Amino acid sequence: MGGFPILSLMLLVPLVGAVACLFAEAKTARLIALVATLIDFALGIVLWLNFDVGGAQWQFVEKVPLFAGFSYALGIDGIALLLIVLSVFLMPICIGASWNSITKRVGEYFAAFLLMEVLMIGVFAAQDLYLFYIFFEAGLIPMYLIIGIWGGDNRIYASYKFFLYTLLGSVLMLIAMMWMVHEAGTTDIPTLMSYDFPAHAQTWLFLAFFASFAVKMPMWPVHTWLPDAHVQAPTAGSVILAGVLLKMGGYGFIRFSLPMFPEASAQFAWLIYALSMAAVVITSLIALVQHDMKKLIAYSSVAHMGVVTIGLFAFNTQGLEGSMIVMLSHGLVAGALFLCVGVIYDRLHTREISRYGGIAINMPKYAMFFLLFTMASIGLPGTSGFVGEFLSLAGVYQISTWVALVCTTGIILGAAYMLYLYRRVAFGEQKNADAAAMPDIDKREWIMLGALAAAVLWMGVYPESFLAPMRKDIAALDARLARAAPQGDSHLKIGKPKPVEEHAAQGGAH
């Protein structure tokens, strides 16, 4: 640990890179971006290795009173650590994904991405309420530019929708934050996490935060910006959007809504359940009928986020851990799936599912990766998706069997739309000559997909590596929520156990 400001350094490296990219030629800009993100990834590894599992709750703390009204305070717990590692892991892949496909205004493009990285790390590392808000909100600018400049045909509409939707969601949260700071007299997030706000105020505060996080998450029915933004964004934009930006909503719930307003969280759990159930079933059905690959995956993201929210509001350890793992897993898997779409989009320049078919024949390596990520998205045991979804659903089952039942149908529907997608793209006859002529993945694509595949399998086979750093934080959150946790709906009656002797006698008889 020590006093080395590693978090600030992680913010500084991409920032410097962003400025350098602005002034650089296309070729150098690519290189600068790659080097900056790789350095940040290396720093992320160092961060993880030096994170003292089971040690202090907040580590790598930095605090400098630079500004009036709030301070430059950084620090991470296990939850933030994992999300930061996810971000820095995905960033070099994003840069790789844009290596050849971005040909216009390259310097600005990579500058926007590096700026995005600064802000993402800032969101997860901020320990000051207002600093968090600034990072959280500032992400709008680079993302607006990324969608608007380098997006598809309908990019203008999508960028407006993305910007205004998320802005409207966030501003109310700002007012709520001001009220909280006024009431509690501090902007320090750890202090606020243990501050007990009056129950009636919690209701309003919860709703204000909910407005922001539900849009960011996104939850049904305020998810409509997501498919538009995804479809229009360039591949790397989609990866970062699905991989990290959506996690900000979940992170917001787990960092703010739950610990700061436990009573209100319990009060509104029904709302979360209802919206999540609707999300899981409805968006899965919508995904089933999509003709556009990116749209399909975007809708599947909304469904997966529904699983995250029910896990979060299960008020128990399994649910919370499960939703964290779903978030991490979805970051990897959805990112990988968008990358898979990007790979064939770069070759054929269409996302229409019907324009492909039978590409397993001419792109066997690609088909293998695509299959792995399809299975991970469905939640096949052995992949990361299974661990998270299982824990999440197991968590919510203790609270409400009905919610668990409905959400489980989402998993089945998920299998339906993903397998259907895979069949149409990779299997069957090669009905399109140009699709049949596509070359298999090259080394660059192999490295990106291989890295993601390794991470997915690692998380699926040995999730303990990811559960360990956050176990203590989840336990602390669980303890904080205990006083408000709702009763489960399955009223278990403990029956009289049969007398032991009889049991043993029977066993002996047979």
Next chain:
Amino acid sequence: MDFAASLKLIAPELLMSVSGLVLLLVSAWAGDKASRAISVAAAVVLGACFFLVAPAVCSGASGPDTLAFGGQFSADAFAGLAKLMIFAAGGAALVIAPAFFERFNAMRAEYPVLVLFAVLGMSIMVSARDLITLYIGLELNSLAAYVLAAFLRTDDRSAEAGLKYFVLGALASGILLFGMSLTYGFTGTTSFEGIRVALNGEMAMGALFGLIFMLAGLAFKISAVPFHMWTPDVYEGAPTPVTAFFASAPKVAALALTMRVTLEAFGAQEEAWRQIVIFAAIASIVIGALGAIGQSNLKRLLAYSSINNVGFILIGLAAGTPAGASAMLVYLAIYVAMTVGGFVAVLMLKDENGNQVEAIADIAGLSRTRSALAFCLMLVMFSLAGIPPLFGFWGKFVVFQAAVNAGFVALAAIGIAASVIGAFYYIKVVKVMYFDEPADVVKGESDWAHWALLAISALAISPLGYLLTPWLGNLADKAAAVLFLGV
């Protein structure tokens, strides 16, 4: 009252009056050839005044030592901070003007002198502690401003703007004067302190009317809804350097004056003016935002944007607390930087013949042809929209925080939700510059002075501005405290 002490307190104003008169004589004798030299001289005078005022601001001067001429004029920290902003904005108006007017062969020696007198009027306005001082300052400023609006004599739009501004401005002055006379009639005094004492307790209906008429007149000067109609026309018609001046310095002066009138003179009757201010604030935010959506001219867009911004500043006034007043001053300082940056950027948009480009459609794809200029304009737009990490966010932040801390949570929530409407047109400008195909109209070059001003404002509104917050907040707190001494 020691006369020498009084004269010492008004040293900046004296300096401006004397040098204004001298420069007027110079311009009469030397003619338009000397206009550049006179501009430089006027800028030097403003710079000198800046340093004359600065010590009072830093030390947070207040109390009887700052009162001149029997309490009619106050050179306290509050007035000082407002003056610093006014001088800076006035200086910017002097720097950007010559290049613009010389194209029309209209750079006349009167321009810097008029700016100087307008600044002098504003400087008196913000120091006023008496209705008469207030009116003298306001009229001195307005008379200079009417002429400035019509300064481009060959341009119909400029003449129209001057006339419109004059007619409506005179009407507003009349309303204000009527309100003042009612107030005087019901309180028996013109001094702010006397009015405050006289209005303790129940407020007479006549005094209430006086207050309402005064607020109406002031609302015209700050272009708050429902007295905003002149703003887009005048801003569009007036020569761009003059518009930049109108959008910055007089806004500061009139808002500072409004703060003095409401918080000092009518400070004991908060409830009487609060609902008016709340209405004006919300209406300005909403109408400023909605009106801007359909605009195709950048100057008109910035005019609506200034209406919108005034709405946010008034939210700080509605709070009616020292924190609210301090937040208004912080917002004003940031607003001046954003406005100067925005208008300088507009001035730098020139086609190949050097004509000004004002249509939004003509800056399409600017990011590819003039990337530095587009980048600065983008910073200004996002900053005006209040998106962090740009500094414009901080202005909104402090204002809303003051409102929330004073218990006006609903007002803050409505105001901030309405700010999303405004974001729409700001990002539209960014969209045009960054997403659209280049129209390739903007080709003209600009001189170093414009670039320097643009760079300074861009740096100020960049995230680096946050490093200024402790210092700025401290100055504003000290200045705002002056207004609440009588409480």
